[in-house]
Each structure stands twice: as C-alpha cells, then as structure tokens.
Amino acid sequence: MTLQPQHFLVETDWLEAHLGDPGLRVLDSTIAMTRQPDGGWQPTSGRDGFEKGHIPGAQFVDLMTELQDRTSRFAYALPTVADFEAKASALGIGPETQVVIYTAAVPWWATRLWWMFRVFGHERVAVLNGGLGKWQAEERSLTAASAAYPPADFRAAFQPALVADKAQVLAAVESGQGCVLNALSRQLFTGESDLGYARPGRIAGSELLPTLGFIDQKTGAYRPDADLAAAADGLGRGKDAEIISYCGGGIAATMNAFVLMKLGYRKVSVYDGSLAEWSADPAMPMETGEPG
Known part of the structure; x- marks a missing residue:
C-alpha cells in the first residue's frame, strides 16, 4: 500500500x-x-x-x-x-x-x-x-x-523560488519590500557575539526570528503549531509576504523556512550564502546593536 x-x-x-x-x-x-x-x-x-x-x-x-x-x-x-x-x-x-x-x-x-x-x-x-x-x-x-x-x-x-541569492537579498534590503529574516540568536543578531565571519552583526534592515525558540528544550520536539504561529505572527507579515531567511551558512535558516512553510507561508526562500557570503563583501550593508 x-x-x-x-x-x-x-x-x-x-x-x-x-x-x-x-x-x-x-x-x-x-x-x-x-x-x-x-x-x-x-x-x-x-x-x-x-x-x-x-x-x-x-x-x-x-x-x-x-x-x-x-x-x-x-x-x-x-x-x-x-x-x-x-x-x-x-x-x-x-x-x-x-x-x-x-x-x-x-x-x-x-x-x-x-x-x-x-x-x-x-x-x-x-x-x-x-x-x-x-x-x-x-x-x-x-x-x-x-x-x-x-x-x-x-x-x-x-524550484528557484525556494532559493535566494545575494542580489535578491540586496534588492529586498534596498526596496524595503519583503522580509529578510535572521534565524540566529539575539547576541549574534546584534553583533554582541559572532561566528567568525568577516563582519559581525546582521544584514541591514533584517528582522529576528531565532530558530531555537521553535523547540521544546525538554523533549527536543517542535512546539505546538499555535506557539509557532504566535512567533511568526510577531513579524506582522501575511501568508503571501515574500520572506528570505538567512543565518551564518544557510543551515539554521532552513529551520525558519521549514516552520513558516508548515504554517502556510507561501513565498519563503533561503539565502544559501547567508552571512558567510554577505559579510565577506564590504559593499553589502550590515548593522550591529539593537534595531532602531
């Protein structure tokens, strides 16, 4: 069967x-x-x-x-x-x-x-x-x-719609359209700590949705869909929003993509090069500190 x-x-x-x-x-x-x-x-x-x-x-x-x-x-x-x-x-x-x-x-x-x-x-x-x-x-x-x-x-x-490159991320940053989403910890997002890439911090204008918040630390299982949805709702984006997820090397970013797609978000891609590529190019804008 x-x-x-x-x-x-x-x-x-x-x-x-x-x-x-x-x-x-x-x-x-x-x-x-x-x-x-x-x-x-x-x-x-x-x-x-x-x-x-x-x-x-x-x-x-x-x-x-x-x-x-x-x-x-x-x-x-x-x-x-x-x-x-x-x-x-x-x-x-x-x-x-x-x-x-x-x-x-x-x-x-x-x-x-x-x-x-x-x-x-x-x-x-x-x-x-x-x-x-x-x-x-x-x-x-x-x-x-x-x-x-x-x-x-x-x-x-x-499926090219699931993969974002540096040019697409830059276009999203410069236009202010869509959502560029950081999957790492707040300490990495602000640049308080770093992963050893060329520059600390985050892609300029990006938002934070740390992946480890999706997991029940006692069981290692994903939290209930209602909890996942509450975290995603905090972004203030609809299910048709264009979202690009990134991290250090394109690994943790896939967990954000997984959860968002599971929740019904329809336009989610992963920036495969992530900070490994972005931070190595001095022309690409980055930020440190708390947003705002």
Whole structure:
C-alpha cells in the first residue's frame, strides 16, 4: 500500500509503525557542533555515532562531504542538480518515495536536508519530530546494522523560488519590500557575539526570528503549531509576504523556512550564502546593536 505523503513532521509513533515499508527511506543527517575557545563552532560528522546505533533501516548522509557544491568557496553550498540526483538515486529514492530525516544533534541539519529535497522538487519529505533524542527517550529500537536499497531513478525539478541569492537579498534590503529574516540568536543578531565571519552583526534592515525558540528544550520536539504561529505572527507579515531567511551558512535558516512553510507561508526562500557570503563583501550593508 502506498504511504500517505508526509510533508513536514512525522511523530515517532508514525515512523515506528512504518519501518520496513518499501516506500520509505529514513536518513540521518547528523552533524555535531562543538564550541571552540575563540567562540566559533567546529562541525563534526555524525557518522561514527550513526554506526554505533541508529533507527533501523536508516542510511547516513554526510552533509560535510556530500550534497554540497564542491566548486563553491562557501561550505555547505547547495549541490548541483546532477550531484543531488545521483545521491538520491543511490539512496534508493524515487519520485514516490517517502523520505523521513532525523538528526542526533541540533535540529536544523534535518531541515537543511529537507529543504534540499524541496528545492529539487521532492515534496514527499518530512522531519522526525524530536529526532533521535526523542526516539531514544521513548526506548525505541536502535541497530548498528547497515541498510542498503536498490538504486532508484530520482529526477530533480529545481524550484528557484525556494532559493535566494545575494542580489535578491540586496534588492529586498534596498526596496524595503519583503522580509529578510535572521534565524540566529539575539547576541549574534546584534553583533554582541559572532561566528567568525568577516563582519559581525546582521544584514541591514533584517528582522529576528531565532530558530531555537521553535523547540521544546525538554523533549527536543517542535512546539505546538499555535506557539509557532504566535512567533511568526510577531513579524506582522501575511501568508503571501515574500520572506528570505538567512543565518551564518544557510543551515539554521532552513529551520525558519521549514516552520513558516508548515504554517502556510507561501513565498519563503533561503539565502544559501547567508552571512558567510554577505559579510565577506564590504559593499553589502550590515548593522550591529539593537534595531532602531
């Protein structure tokens, strides 16, 4: 029987009930982030942890070495259509496959891969609510056994409306139209702390919607839709507003996009280059301090 398409969140009960379904592929996209003495963060692949124990049937996707544009000078840049098609096909993902993504660490690595699938035209993709942490807390099964599936034929249909570039962001800043949305903490937004990019602070004129406010810190699960909607309503933007989400490197920004799209916002894109690109260009305006 064909799985009913899931587009945003699936619960642990749902996933456990569907493990082994031939139309399902489960992907672990964990990257661990370790704070460094200089205040920056050091990413580490979650592959070792995956090999020690993972959700049965899951496959690991290493976003540190796979699914990024190897010609870009910016880490984690969106891969080419050909590279994404090849990787998705090798994972056994075809046009009717339901994909569920989880991480064992910060949740935006799951939304980053979710967003990639949406960018390349695959809508049967969802995130496991609460990730591996919630799965383990509920004492659900893990395995160290590897899983392999027959290759499929994934055909991408690139969705340009989901991706913003520097020129589009600058146009939004200069026109005052739309909403350029920062997904980071208030300390990073104001420039009180920084991530080691060329300049601290935020894109001039941008607004703040920190992603970690979407998560229940006790369970690791997303807060109820009413709470998410209340946070989004604080922007004062309608569901047809043009919103560009950014962060440091285009990762956390996908979590804002995920939540806003889940709530029914229809014109949400992610600035893939984010502050890594913007701050490196002295012609691009930035601000520090509190707005106003």
